[in-house]
Amino acid sequence: MKRIPQPPVNPASRDLEHHDFRPGFIITLIGAILVFGGAQHLTNVDTVEGSTAWETQLIKAFSSGGLQYADQLAAPPPPKLDDPAAAAEALDRWARRPADASAPKWKVRVDTSAKTPCPT
Amino acid sequence: MECLVPNSQPRPATTAGWKLSHIRPWVQTGFLGVWLAPVGQWLHGIPSCVFHCYSCPLSSFACPVGVAANYAALLPAAFEVPYLLIGLLLVVGTLGGSIVCGWACPFGFLQDLLGKITSQKVSLPGWVGHTRYGVLVGLVILLPLVLGFKGVPFEDQIVSICRLCPAGALEAGVPYSVQGLLAGNGWMMSWFKSAILLSFIAAALFVHRPWCRIFCPLGGLLALFNRFSLFHLRFNPKECVECNLCRSRCSMGVKVDQKVNVAGCIRCLECTTCGAITPAFALPQHKPEETTAAK
Numbered sequence: 001m002k003r004i005p006q007p008p009v010n011p012a013s014r015d016l017e018h019h020d021f022r023p024g025f026i027i028t029l030i031g032a033i034l035v036f037g038g039a040q041h042l043t044n045v046d047t048v049e050g051s052t053a054w055e056t057q058l059i060k061a062f063s064s065g066g067l068q069y070a071d072q073l074a075a076p077p078p079p080k081l082d083d084p085a086a087a088a089e090a091l092d093r094w095a096r097r098p099a100d101a102s103a104p105k106w107k108v109r110v111d112t113s114a115k116t117p118c119p120t
Numbered sequence: 121m122e123c124l125v126p127n128s129q130p131r132p133a134t135t136a137g138w139k140l141s142h143i144r145p146w147v148q149t150g151f152l153g154v155w156l157a158p159v160g161q162w163l164h165g166i167p168s169c170v171f172h173c174y175s176c177p178l179s180s181f182a183c184p185v186g187v188a189a190n191y192a193a194l195l196p197a198a199f200e201v202p203y204l205l206i207g208l209l210l211v212v213g214t215l216g217g218s219i220v221c222g223w224a225c226p227f228g229f230l231q232d233l234l235g236k237i238t239s240q241k242v243s244l245p246g247w248v249g250h251t252r253y254g255v256l257v258g259l260v261i262l263l264p265l266v267l268g269f270k271g272v273p274f275e276d277q278i279v280s281i282c283r284l285c286p287a288g289a290l291e292a293g294v295p296y297s298v299q300g301l302l303a304g305n306g307w308m309m310s311w312f313k314s315a316i317l318l319s320f321i322a323a324a325l326f327v328h329r330p331w332c333r334i335f336c337p338l339g340g341l342l343a344l345f346n347r348f349s350l351f352h353l354r355f356n357p358k359e360c361v362e363c364n365l366c367r368s369r370c371s372m373g374v375k376v377d378q379k380v381n382v383a384g385c386i387r388c389l390e391c392t393t394c395g396a397i398t399p400a401f402a403l404p405q406h407k408p409e410e411t412t413a414a415k
Contacts, residue, residue, distance in 0.1 A: 009377050011360035011396070017352065017381050019402040024350040027214040034207025045198050055204050056165030059182050062190040062274075063164045063174035069197065069273055108197040117175045117292065 046109045053110040066114030070104045133365065137393030144222070144388060148229040155180060155226050167205045169212040170225040171331075171338050173285065175292035184209065185260055185338050189281050193264035193274035213345030217352065217381070221332060221339045222388035227287045228332055228339075234324035235371075242327050246373060249333060249384050252340030259284070260337050286320035286331060289313045328371040332386060343383040350402045353380045353392070360396035369393055 041055040048068065053061070061067050133141075155170060156178040164174055168181030184205055191202045212220060221228050235241070259281040267277045274280060282288050293309035294317070300308040307314075323330040332339050346352070366376040369390040374382060376391045391397050 009360075009362055011355075011357040011362065014355055014357060014360075015379065016355050016357070017379065018354065019348055019350065019352045019381070019400075021350065021402040021404045023348050024214045024402055025404075027348075028211055028350070031207045031210025031212075031214065034203045035211060036207075038202070038204030038207055041203055043198070043200050045200070054165075055200075055202075058200065059167060059187055059202075059204065060162075060165040062187055063179075063182050065275065067194075067273065067275070071271070072273075108194065117177075117296065 046106050048109055048111045048113075053112070057110055057112050061110045061112070061114065063117075064114045065116030066111040068109050068111055070107055133393040134395040137389070137391075137395065140389045140399075141393060145229075145232070147223050148226075148232070151224040152226055152229070154224075167202075167208055169208060169220050169338075169342075171227045171287055171336060172225075173282075173288040173291040175288060175296075177292075177295050179291070183287075185285075186282055189260050189264045190274050192261045193268035193272075193277065195265055196268045196271075209341065213342050213349065215350055217346040217349035217387055218339060218342040218385060219351060219387035221336075221342060221386040225332075225339075227336075228329060228386065230290075231324045231329045231331060234321065235328050238325045240326065241371075243373060244327060244333055246375075246384060249340070249343075251334050252336055255281070255335050256337035256340055281337070283313065284316060286317050289317035289320075293317070329386070333372060333384070339386065340383070343385065346381045346383060346385055346387070349381075351387075352400055352402065353385075353387070353389075353397050354400040355380065356396050356398060360394075363394060365394035366391040366397050 038055050042052045043055055043058050045053045045058055047053045047057065057066075151170075155168065155172045156176075157180045163180045164182050166181055167184040167187045169184065171185065172179055172181070172183055174182045174186055187202060187205050191200060191205070194200060264274055264277060264280060267280075268274070274282075277283070289309060293313055297308045300306060309317075320331060327333070362377075364377065366380075367374075370376050370385075371390070372384055372386055372388075374380065374384045374391075376397065380391060380397055389399060392399060
């Protein structure tokens with residue numbers, strides 16, 4: 001063990017560092033209530049299945065690549081061009097579709113079945 | 121063991137403190153069974169109270185730092201308060217302060233083991249501990265939040281705490297990269313993250329717990345509770361013979377001879393070997409003068 005030089009100390013004048021019970025107990029109690037509430041907390045985030053995600057499902061989604069953002073969804077595919085006569089018209093209609101017609105109403109949602117490890 | 125300093129009397133270590141010192145590695149090993157238990161990963165929905173990457177193939181709980189950063193990045197898309205995380209940290213912090221750092225954290229345990237390889241250690245000034253709060257505010261909260269407002273999801277953020285974290289590199293990057301190598305896909309982890317990991321290992325050989333002392337945002341947060349946590353260290357002036365054993369035993373550089381319940385302490389309890397500093401738990405106390413007055 002390496003010896004560390006120490007300036008003279010006066011043990012009698014040193015703080016005893018006594019901790020009170022009450023502040024620690026109150027904060028522990030608040031923490032326990034938050035844990036209990038958080039375990040039963042329904043978030044504002046939807047799941048892929050259409051229900052609302054629990055807080056635990058949201059946290060699990062962080063670690064399993066389970067968050068889906070609306071702008072990450074692929075655009076709808078162009079129409080199938082089986083009928084050559086109507087192909088040009090169908091493609092034109094598809095190109096002129098309202099920009100927000102296919103946009104989902106959610107910003108982010110949870111895929112509870114995702115199991116991809118976080119890529120970071 | 122004896123500690124001899126010029127201005128002191130020789131003093132042997134106390135039995136209780138000596139036992140605690142010997143039990144600690146075994147307790148840390150035991151906690152590995154908690155954090156590295158892949159129980160179907162259903163516990164990934166619950167944050168843990170230690171620094172352990174949730175992308176590790178064996179991890180049982182979610183990393184509290186990663187969860188906090190994800191919540192910050194999610195804020196522009198969905199305002200959510202991490203009740204579970206805040207509550208858990210409040211409970212753990214007020215019950216034991218940073219005792220989980222010294223006795224339960226797997227990453228701290230790894231650094232303890234790496235530190236045993238070399239005997240020569242570089243001492244760090246106490247102010248480096250403030251960097252942890254910079255990491256907490258800057259990297260864990262502000263940066264993901266700002267990038268989130270710019271529309272970048274946390275997983276796509278090029279600079280983030282998870283991208284820079286040596287625990288993630290070791291516990292997730294290495295296993296998946298080895299798996300990739302075996303499958304013929306090459307080393308998956310980026311050279312930058314590999315360099316961070318190697319630098320961390322090199323630093324841990326010559327500095328005691330470099331991550332905990334300089335960067336760990338979780339340790340910094342839990343250490344704030346040390347000043348009023350129910351479990352604490354108490355100084356007994358009658359037992360102090362100024363032998364300096366307490367300060368010499370502290371590998372975190374805490375000036376134990378002045379104050380022990382401080383933010384730099386990881387509550388490893390090595391300082392209790394001197395006998396003047398003892399572990400204590402705050403309990404409700406009856407005031408005798410009040411009861412006398414009532415009578």
